[in-house]
Amino acid sequence: MELQQLRYVLAIAETGSFTRAAERCLVVQSALSHQVARLERELGAKLFDRTSRRVRLTPAGESFLPSARQCLDAAERAAAEVAAAVGExxxxxxxxxxxxxxxxxxxxxxxxxxxxxxxxxxxxxxxxxxxxxxxxxxxxxxxxxxxxxxxxxxxxxxxRELARDRLVAVLAPEHPLTGEPDVSLARLATEVFVDFPAGTAGRAQSDEAFAAAGIDREVALEVTAADLMAALVRQGLGVALLPSTYTPRLRGVVTVPVTDAPGRVxxxxxxxxxxxxxxxxxxxxxxxxxxxxxxxx
CATH class of the missing domain: 3.40.190.10 (Periplasmic binding protein-like II)
Structure with a gap:
């Protein structure tokens, strides 16, 4: 079993194609296919099911892939450790x-x-x-x-802990609360929210705070990107809670401190x-x- 064979298997699994894998590995497809077939003979099992339309891992291939990736990572780390020993x-x-x-x-x-x-x-x-x-x-x-x-x-x-922060309310410029010095979770709960998907750590920061206060709220829009969240708020589709140290990067929205804001680390x-x-x-x-x-x- 050779490291290059493992690289070929990983490339095929990631690209879903022998042709694209060969292009990534800078070899002709016939050479890549030969090495994979040689490895399969050595292992005594097929790693890929091939049809005219797609390539996918067999159950044997699925079980082989994590260890193959670990071997390649270990080899790369060994080379890096040697380089570091000589100052590079x-x-x-x-x-x-x-x-x-x-x-x-x-x-x-x-x-x-x-x-x-x-x-x-x-x-x-x-x-x-x-x-x-x-x-x-x-x-x-x-x-x-x-x-x-x-x-x-x-x-x-x-x-390692890097920083602690508190969340602030993120509002559209014309929102009635933009002129307030601060706002409570209870007041915000009357608004419709834009937030991260349920079950994520970003969402948990807000969910836990509202739950601890015994307050229900409506999350109408769930997104994974903070800039999209800000864009939806900017259009008046809801309000949001985001870290105060992050919000200065956002454009076209207004932030207001929250008196009982949840913290985040x-x-x-x-x-x-x-x-x-x-x-x-x-x-x-x-x-x-x-x-x-x-x-x-």
Whole structure:
């Protein structure tokens, strides 16, 4: 079994095509197909079902894929560790970010990181906090920026707290409450809300606050992107609650402090298996030099 064969299998699984996989791996399709067939003979099982219309993993392929990905990650990490031992940071760094990350200016930090470590390939995944934790534990994301209610902590990962904040009301400019110095959850509950999908950490911050106050509210529109949320608010389709440190990025809306606002905490999280050299360099850039000895929940 060779690493290149594993790369081919992964590329086919991700692209759903032998042709596109060969293009990604910069080889002719016949060579890729030959190596995959050779691997299948060695394993004694077919990894892919092929028809004229599509390619999909067999049950054997589904069970093989996670270990194949882990082998490739381990090989890449081994090469990165050797490079780091001689003073060079390279390899891959995949970051996960929530839509409302505010503790760090991600584009600015990534620009600085790329300037310092040009041989590191940077990847970015945007998702909710729950999904990002799963991606970290699964090894698909090296570091993740999370936002959780003040009553919660990341579970199953190492983490560092980055910042604490409170939510504010986000309103259309012509909304009657825009002239108020502040507003309560009870008053906001008379409005229709735009919010993140139910079950997400972003939604839980608001849901828990209203539940604790014994107040019901109507969430009419659920979206995953904060900028779309602001656009819907701007059109007068509802009000929203978003972190106060994030809302200055929004245009065309007005924010009002909430007297009994829910709190939220931003974290940086990573796998319990430790940091790659590239991830360690990124943590140092954020002034988290002791990231190798974090708390675990």
């Amino acid at each position: 940071v390279r390899g891959r760094l995949t970051l996960g970010v929530i839509p409302t990350v505010a503790a760090v200016d991600i584009p600015v930090v990534l620009q600085d990181f790329h300037r310092r470590y040009p041989r590191v390939r940077i990847g970015l995944r945007a998702a909710g906090s729950k999904e990002l934790v799963e991606l970290v534990t699964g090894g698909e994301v090296d570091l993740a920026f999370l936002g959780l209610p003040a009553t919660a902590h990341p579970r199953g990962v190492h983490y 931003e974290y940086l999280a990573w796998s319990r298996s430790g940091l790659t050299p590239a991830a360690d360099a990124f943590c140092s850039l954020l002034d988290i030099p002791d990231a190798e000895a974090p708390p675990v929940r």
